[in-house]
Amino acid sequence: MSKILIIAEHNGMALNISTARCVACAKQIGAETIDIAVFAENGDVIASSAAKLEAVNRVLVIDNAANQHLIASSLEPQIAAISSDYSHILAPGTTFGRDFMPRVAAKLGVPQVTDIMGVEGDRVFTRPNYAGNAIVKVEAPEGIVVGTVRTASFKAVPETGSATIEKMDVDVNIPSHTRFVGQTTGGSGERPDLQSADKVVSGGRGVGSKENFQLIYDFADKIGAGVGASRAAVDAGFVANDMQVGQTGKIIAPDLYFAFGISGAIQHLAGIKDAGVIVAVNTDPDAPIFEVADFALVGDLHEVVGQLATAIDAP
Amino acid sequence: MKILVSVKRVVDFNVRIQIKSDGSGVATDGVKMSTNPFDEIAVEEAIRLKEAGKAQEIIVATVGSQTAQEQLRSSLAMGADRAILVQTDDEIQPLTAARVFEALVKREKPDLVLMGKQAIDDDCAQTPQMLAGLLEWPQATFASKIEITDQQAVVTREVDAGLETLSVDLPAVISTDLRLNEPRFTKLPDIMKAKRKPIENLSLDDLNVDIALGLKVLSTSPPPIRKAGVKVESAEALVSVLKEKGVL
Numbered sequence: 001m002s003k004i005l006i007i008a009e010h011n012g013m014a015l016n017i018s019t020a021r022c023v024a025c026a027k028q029i030g031a032e033t034i035d036i037a038v039f040a041e042n043g044d045v046i047a048s049s050a051a052k053l054e055a056v057n058r059v060l061v062i063d064n065a066a067n068q069h070l071i072a073s074s075l076e077p078q079i080a081a082i083s084s085d086y087s088h089i090l091a092p093g094t095t096f097g098r099d100f101m102p103r104v105a106a107k108l109g110v111p112q113v114t115d116i117m118g119v120e121g122d123r124v125f126t127r128p129n130y131a132g133n134a135i136v137k138v139e140a141p142e143g144i145v146v147g148t149v150r151t152a153s154f155k156a157v158p159e160t161g162s163a164t165i166e167k168m169d170v171d172v173n174i175p176s177h178t179r180f181v182g183q184t185t186g187g188s189g190e191r192p193d194l195q196s197a198d199k200v201v202s203g204g205r206g207v208g209s210k211e212n213f214q215l216i217y218d219f220a221d222k223i224g225a226g227v228g229a230s231r232a233a234v235d236a237g238f239v240a241n242d243m244q245v246g247q248t249g250k251i252i253a254p255d256l257y258f259a260f261g262i263s264g265a266i267q268h269l270a271g272i273k274d275a276g277v278i279v280a281v282n283t284d285p286d287a288p289i290f291e292v293a294d295f296a297l298v299g300d301l302h303e304v305v306g307q308l309a310t311a312i313d314a315p
Numbered sequence: 316m317k318i319l320v321s322v323k324r325v326v327d328f329n330v331r332i333q334i335k336s337d338g339s340g341v342a343t344d345g346v347k348m349s350t351n352p353f354d355e356i357a358v359e360e361a362i363r364l365k366e367a368g369k370a371q372e373i374i375v376a377t378v379g380s381q382t383a384q385e386q387l388r389s390s391l392a393m394g395a396d397r398a399i400l401v402q403t404d405d406e407i408q409p410l411t412a413a414r415v416f417e418a419l420v421k422r423e424k425p426d427l428v429l430m431g432k433q434a435i436d437d438d439c440a441q442t443p444q445m446l447a448g449l450l451e452w453p454q455a456t457f458a459s460k461i462e463i464t465d466q467q468a469v470v471t472r473e474v475d476a477g478l479e480t481l482s483v484d485l486p487a488v489i490s491t492d493l494r495l496n497e498p499r500f501t502k503l504p505d506i507m508k509a510k511r512k513p514i515e516n517l518s519l520d521d522l523n524v525d526i527a528l529g530l531k532v533l534s535t536s537p538p539p540i541r542k543a544g545v546k547v548e549s550a551e552a553l554v555s556v557l558k559e560k561g562v563l
């Protein structure tokens with residue numbers, strides 16, 4: 001039976017939902033034990049959230065001033081030091097997990113399974129490549145299995161657990177060659193988080209300008225949605241980079257996705273394949289986005305957005 | 316400063332790939348191949364550092380078949396100084412690629428290694444971090460801005476929460492994101508000039524690198540297809556179907 005260690009993602013204050021999705025993946029692997037490691041400056045609050053996740057046995061808290069900001073080269077020796085008891089180490093396939101996990105795998109001398117989207121055995125997984133246009137079934141070789149979890153493929157486990165919380169000292173040399181300078185967060189403010197929102201409204205180049213993007217925000221606020229964008233909209237400076245959806249942006253799985261003025265390049269579609277219902281509004285009846293949209297409306301978004309708002313308000 | 320840049324030959328990003336009917340992989344015969352877009356950005360960044368007087372020499376390297384020479388030539392035409400082809404016809408996974416680059420780093424002693432954040436064929440996003448780990452060097456992944464000061468790089472990284480800035484001591488491995496720069500187009504004279512720039516051929520044996528135990532690919536299949544849905548004629552009709560479905 002497998003013993004699985006999951007590296008918790010958090011921002012120093014709260015646990016990220018991606019961790020609960022990793023637990024769902026671990027459950028499918030079939031584990032004798034599932035432990036979560038919280039690396040933080042002071043991980044108590046985060047650990048108590050992690051301890052509530054279903055099916056988790058132990059939460060290990062590794063408090064260290066060096067963990068105030070989680071830096072790949074600091075995490076790697078700490079994770080490697082506690083890895084020997086486990087058959088699997090998992091982390092979310094977010095920019096957090098993608099950063100340090102390959103470094104851990106290299107240190108342990110094993111390959112990494114990036115973006116686990118399905119579990120077919122304790123070391124057999126499916127994962128996407130070519131921007132999700134091919135799905136490969138891969139088998140990890142003997143030795144510890146190191147993988148990142150495509151979070152859009154797993155539903156977070158509920159908070160029905162009661163794991164034990166243990167403080168742990170990990171005595172390793174943490175390099176001083178990398179320093180955290182700062183972080184800025186992007187533009188979508190207090191709106192629902194893209195990666196966990198039930199509804200997402202995205203705008204593309206067709207929105208036309210930063211000013212026009214207000215239409216998208218207003219509509220999103222009306223229906224309580226998170227806001228996303230295509231790469232073209234980010235590159236044109238309409239919105240911040242953290243709103244990009246797609247192969248190189250965020251992979252999301254909302255119940256409802258609106259694409260306004262987005263053509264539907266394969267790199268964008270890679271980010272929305274798991275959405276429940278896709279709605280596309282585009283002036284071009286031949287836009288590729290219509291090949292995947294459940295509901296297609298040919299029209300000028302600048303008119304349609306307002307009409308949608310009115311129709312929602314109508315009794 | 317000396318910069319080593321990795322370039323990988325991949326199926327061009329515009330190609331709609333086809334899965335072989337026996338599930339053994341993706342068809343690449345007769346398909347347009349290009350430099351991985353993120354690697355082109357890495358080459359461009361190295362050239363800009365050289366143009367700014369921060370770097371003296373740019374070496375581009377690839378691990379792959381003889382045909383990958385084309386990608387090295389393109390990088391040389393963009394402005395790299397010389398190239399290394401580590402030639403193998405075996406399938407190279409990230410851990411092996413990282414070990415090859417580790418060996419190249421020991422040979423060439425660069426101050427900076429620039430790599431694409433992800434190869435758009437395998438979508439692994441592993442090799443740069445693996446290389447940094449093997450060398451015990453600092454890493455800064457997903458870079459959208461790089462500033463080199465003496466013996467340090469200040470790197471802005473694209474992360475889920477926004478932008479993060481790290482300062483790393485050199486030597487370091489940096490992986491590039493899309494918004495770092497826009498690669499230049501090469502002009503015919505540059506392409507001609509690049510023909511005279513040297514490409515060194517090495518084998519895995521020359522570098523003493525064994526192929527690492529990798530993932531075994533059991534099968535390749537197309538993703539579940541989302542079927543095109545229905546056209547709706549008006550915003551009102553759209554709202555009413557979405558309400559009916561219970562998603563709005």
Ligand SMILES: Cc1cc2nc3c(=O)[nH]c(=O)nc-3n(C[C@H](O)[C@H](O)[C@H](O)COP(=O)(O)OP(=O)(O)OC[C@H]3O[C@@H](n4cnc5c(N)ncnc54)[C@H](O)[C@@H]3O)c2cc1C
Pocket residue numbers: 203204205206207229230231232233244245246247248249250260261262263264265266267268271281282283284287299300301302328352353435
């Ligand atoms: C390596 C790589 C990675 C990439 N990663 C991503 C990624 O993660 N995410 C991503 O999105 N892209 C990514 N891209 C870019 C991708 O290939 C496309 O260029 C991009 O998605 C296009 O964005 P767009 O649809 O907004 O713009 P366009 O393709 O220019 O489409 C604009 C659309 O708006 C429509 N339109 C115009 N005016 C109106 C109007 N008034 N009303 C309604 N519709 C209108 C047009 O008909 C058109 O269909 C990547 C590319 C590469 C090479």
Ligand SMILES: Nc1ncnc2c1ncn2[C@@H]1O[C@H](COP(=O)(O)O)[C@@H](O)[C@H]1O
Pocket residue numbers: 321322323324351353354376377378379407409412429430431432433434435437438439440441442443
């Ligand atoms: N065989 C290879 N030859 C040259 N560079 C490579 C090779 N494999 C990976 N890389 C580099 O590592 C980056 C990330 O690749 P990957 O980890 O496969 O997603 C790529 O953008 C390349 O810069």
